[in-house]
Amino acid sequence: MAKINEEQVRxxxxxxxxxVTDEExxxxxxxxxxxxxxxxxxxxxxxxxVEPTTHVLDLKNVLRKDEVxxxxxxxxxxxxxxxxxxxxxxxxxxxx
Amino acid sequence: xxxxxxxxKNLHTLVKDGEVKVxxxxxxxxxxxxxxxxxxxxxxxxxxxxxxxxxxxxxxxKHEANPLFGLPIGVKDNIVTKGMTTTCxxxxxxxxxxxxxxxxxxxxxxxxxxxxxxLNMDEFAMGSSNENSAYKPVRNPWNTKHVPGGSSGGSAAAxxxxxxxxxxxxxxxxxxxxxxxxxxxxxxKPTYGLVSRYGLVAFASSLDQIGPLTRTVEDxxxxxxxxxxxxxxxxxxxxVNPTDYTQALTGDIKGLKIAVxxxxxxxxxxxxxxxxxxxxxxxxESLGATVDEVSLPNSKYALATYYLLASSEASSNLxxxxxxxxxxxxxxxxxxxxxxxxxxxxxxDEVKRRxxxxxxxxxxxxxxxxxxxxxxxxTLIKQDFDQVLANYxxxxxxxxxxxxxxxxxxxxxxxxMYANDILTIPINLAGVPAISVPAGLVDxxxxxxxxxxxxxxxxxxYRAAHAFELATGGFTLPKL
Numbered sequence: 001m002a003k004i005n006e007e008q009v010r011x012x013x014x015x016x017x018x019x020v021t022d023e024e025x026x027x028x029x030x031x032x033x034x035x036x037x038x039x040x041x042x043x044x045x046x047x048x049x050v051e052p053t054t055h056v057l058d059l060k061n062v063l064r065k066d067e068v069x070x071x072x073x074x075x076x077x078x079x080x081x082x083x084x085x086x087x088x089x090x091x092x093x094x095x096x
Numbered sequence: 097x098x099x100x101x102x103x104x105k106n107l108h109t110l111v112k113d114g115e116v117k118v119x120x121x122x123x124x125x126x127x128x129x130x131x132x133x134x135x136x137x138x139x140x141x142x143x144x145x146x147x148x149x150x151x152x153x154x155x156x157x158k159h160e161a162n163p164l165f166g167l168p169i170g171v172k173d174n175i176v177t178k179g180m181t182t183t184c185x186x187x188x189x190x191x192x193x194x195x196x197x198x199x200x201x202x203x204x205x206x207x208x209x210x211x212x213x214x215l216n217m218d219e220f221a222m223g224s225s226n227e228n229s230a231y232k233p234v235r236n237p238w239n240t241k242h243v244p245g246g247s248s249g250g251s252a253a254a255x256x257x258x259x260x261x262x263x264x265x266x267x268x269x270x271x272x273x274x275x276x277x278x279x280x281x282x283x284x285k286p287t288y289g290l291v292s293r294y295g296l297v298a299f300a301s302s303l304d305q306i307g308p309l310t311r312t313v314e315d316x317x318x319x320x321x322x323x324x325x326x327x328x329x330x331x332x333x334x335x336v337n338p339t340d341y342t343q344a345l346t347g348d349i350k351g352l353k354i355a356v357x358x359x360x361x362x363x364x365x366x367x368x369x370x371x372x373x374x375x376x377x378x379x380x381e382s383l384g385a386t387v388d389e390v391s392l393p394n395s396k397y398a399l400a401t402y403y404l405l406a407s408s409e410a411s412s413n414l415x416x417x418x419x420x421x422x423x424x425x426x427x428x429x430x431x432x433x434x435x436x437x438x439x440x441x442x443x444x445d446e447v448k449r450r451x452x453x454x455x456x457x458x459x460x461x462x463x464x465x466x467x468x469x470x471x472x473x474x475t476l477i478k479q480d481f482d483q484v485l486a487n488y489x490x491x492x493x494x495x496x497x498x499x500x501x502x503x504x505x506x507x508x509x510x511x512x513m514y515a516n517d518i519l520t521i522p523i524n525l526a527g528v529p530a531i532s533v534p535a536g537l538v539d540x541x542x543x544x545x546x547x548x549x550x551x552x553x554x555x556x557x558y559r560a561a562h563a564f565e566l567a568t569g570g571f572t573l574p575k576l
Binding site for chain 2: 017018041045052062064073078094
């Protein structure tokens with residue numbers, strides 16, 4: 001049975017860039033343990049030498065010609081952005 | 097009588113001959129939505145330009161050769177529509193008005209279909225009951241105490257309630273077929289790669305497919321013919337030529353080789369569903385098909401495999417919702433907190449849960465035990481299908497273990513909710529196509545028959561489904 005503790009849940013939330021409340025941490029700890037416990041039935045399967053699926057069809061390296069084509073107009077991108085200044089998306093400082 | 101009862105084929109003739117105006121069809125949609133959608137909740141937004149478009153189209157209708165010309169369609173709200181809000185059923189994208197159309201939407205517009213509005217769904221297509229919509233639940237037109245299924249619940253309910261002639265949904269683990277079954281309509285999940293995913297907001301990219309929901313098998317074939325085919329903007333799009341799938345509808349299934357997996361009649365499948373599906377199998381036999389029992393032994397591992405893989409892919413795909421370029425932006429001093437709080441504010445519980453599960457399964461130290469193991473299990477599940485389909489034309493069984501359950505009935509435990517998809521998930525893992533067609537009622541609620549085919553053999557699925565529909569009477573509109 002998978003054992004998940006609150007510290008792990010906080011670590012995973014950080015990896016997922018998700019702010020979580022104490023209540024959510026408790027809830028996720030119980031639920032993730034339950035779901036992962038359910039998933040452990042896969043351990044019954046002997047998968048020695050079984051290739052992991054990478055694609056259901058036998059498609060390989062689908063390429064197209066690298067041709068210049070119009071992209072989204074900057075005005076449209078500006079319209080969608082929550083914070084925009086002088087043709088750029090504005091965010092808090094990345095470095096201290 | 098509703099104009100939609102005519103179906104695509106007759107409506108095309110009526111529109112071309114000027115006997116039905118495109119504006120009348122659009123009016124029919126909006127009138128019906130006005131009258132019933134307060135109870136159903138299928139629509140999240142309506143296309144305000146629909147009437148103007150219809151008027152322009154009425155002027156050129158008689159010259160039009162495309163069968164979809166002027167016909168009203170609803171589009172699931174995770175398929176982007178230029179100038180029309182696309183929320184994915186999430187608060188994160190409440191005000192998101194895309195700058196481009198999805199390939200399927202572009203193709204529908206070229207064909208002349210009119211988008212009536214955007215359809216309600218479980219947030220980011222994660223759910224089996226539509227209760228995970230951040231806006232409102234959808235209710236089943238057959239009984240509004242019951243769920244319509246999910247995640248394309250709005251797409252199925254809108255067709256069942258007569259609000260649009262047909263609709264588009266998306267199916268990652270059953271999200272077209274299960275709501276189609278619950279609402280008594282026809283829903284197809286095409287072969288992975290047949291329909292372009294460009295402009296479909298990604299949930300699990302190796303499983304997602306867009307597909308049609310309709311009243312009849314014939315209408316379904318018309319709609320698929322319009323949207324299928326290669327697309328440069330989707331690198332997983334298969335190189336297949338445009339096909340007219342209506343050609344497959346011969347009504348003749350003599351000699352069709354049907355496989356029935358014993359696992360699809362096992363534990364957890366309700367007696368009422370089993371009875372209806374057994375009767376459906378007898379019906380197909382009486383039409384000249386041969387039926388054998390087979391085994392898909394690894395099906396029981398499909399649910400666990402799916403939730404690991406789909407959640408892993410989702411955790412990666414949904415990383416794009418960072419609050420920087422579009423959608424919710426939380427105010428914070430540090431950039432990392434902008435990400436964290438934007439996501440915390442914008443996402444609902446189920447979405448957070450799956451992001452957490454997927455992030456865990458992909459994280460260092462657990463990748464081999466969960467993600468890789470699940471990809472190996474996927475190979476075994478896919479091989480089961482390959483082996484059976486090497487000897488049979490189609491595989492059939494129920495679409496869902498039970499008819500639609502009541503709202504609120506399964507909210508306590510995510511694993512119980514996930515089990516609703518136990519009969520549809522293996523099909524996505526194998527990448528094969530499958531349809532759900534109405535197969536009678538249990539206690540006044542529809543049951544769906546699932547017909548699964550070979551890769552890119554939608555034609556045979558349609559032929560079988562059409563013959564079954566002809567023999568059983570087909571679509572009934574619920575009393576509303």
